[in-house]
Amino acid sequence: MKKISLIALLSLIYSIITAQDLKLTGVDYFNFSNSAVKDAPGNTKIAFQEAGAFVNVPTPLKNGKTIIVNGIRYVWVQPTVDGGTINGNNSFNLQTISYTFGVIHKFKNNWTGTIMLSPTLASDFKSSLSGADFIMQGYITLNKKISNNLIIGGGLTYNTRLGIPLPLPAFQLLYKNERHRVYILLPAVAEYLYSISSNKKINVGFRTALNGAYFNYTADDNSSNSNKVDKIHYSRCNVGPLVNYRIGKNFQMEAFGGICTLRKYRFEDVKGNDIKFDARSSGFFNIGFSMVLPSN
Secondary structure, eight states, X not given: OHHHHHHHHHHHHHXXXXXXXXXXXXXXXXXXXXXXXXXXXXXXXXXXXXXXXXEEEEEEOTTXXXXXXXXXXXXXXXXXXXXXXXXXXXXXXXXXEEEEEEEEEEOGGGEEEEEEEEEEEEEOOSSOOOGGGEEEEEEEEEEEEOSSSEEEEEEEEEESTTSSOEEEEEEEEEEEETTEEEEXXXXXXXXXXXXXXXXXXXXXXXXXXXXXXXXXXXOSSOOOOTTOEEEEEEEEEEEEEEEEEEETTTEEEEEEEEEEEEEEEEEEETTSOEEEOOBOOEEEXXXXXXXXXXXX
C-alpha cells in the first residue's frame, strides 16, 4: 500500500513539473583546467574547482494542481591563480548557500505557471555577514503543453549567470519523441539527448550551459591598499558532450565535459572599480549523481 501511494505521489508530481527538469537531491563536481589570462603580465593562468550538494522537496497540495518546492543548495568554489595572486593569495575558497521556495501550479488548458525564489549567501565567510553577502535570485515562467511531445513557454529570470545579478528574459522548451529529448531553458541551458538503449537507461547527447557567480570577498591583510579585491564575479559557457545513465527508476549518474569558453572574470576593488581578467578557452569536466523523477 505504501509503495502504491509513493508511485501515485511521484506520478502527480511528475505530471505537474515535467517541464522543470527538477532533480530531487544530488551531488556534483566541476574541474576547470588552467586557462591563460588575457592581457596579464607574465604567464598568469587561472583554474577552478567546484563541488556542490542539493536537496529539493516537492510537496503536492490537496487540490492536485499545485506543488510547493522547498530546497537548499551548497556550493564550494576554489579559484587557483598560477603565476600571480589575488590579494596575496594564489588559492582561496568561496561558498554559496541558497534556499529555494517555489510554487508550481497547473492551470486549465494545459498551462503551468512556476515561481521560484532563491535567497543566496555568496561569500568567503571570513568576516561577519552583511548585506553584501546576500543575493536574491529567482524566476517566473508560464508554459503550455502543446502536445504529448512538446511543452513550450517563457518568462523572466533574475540571477548571476552573467556574473552580476541581472533580470533576463527566459525561454523554455521540452520536446520528447521516442528516443529523442530536447530540453531548453534559456539563458541557462540547452541540451539534446538520445537514448541508445530501448529501456532509456543510457543517454548520450550535447549540452551548452551558461553559468556565473557573484561573491563578497574579504582581503587577508588589513592594509589600506585601495586596490584590494572586495567582490569577485565571473561567467562562462560550457559546451560539450553529455552522458547519463539511469540506475533503477529514480537515480542517475551524469558526465559532462568539453570546452569552457567566454570566460570572463571581474574583481571589484574597495572603491568599486572593476578589474577585468578575461581568460582563454580551456577544458573542463563535470560528474554528478542525483535522484530524479521516474521517466515514466
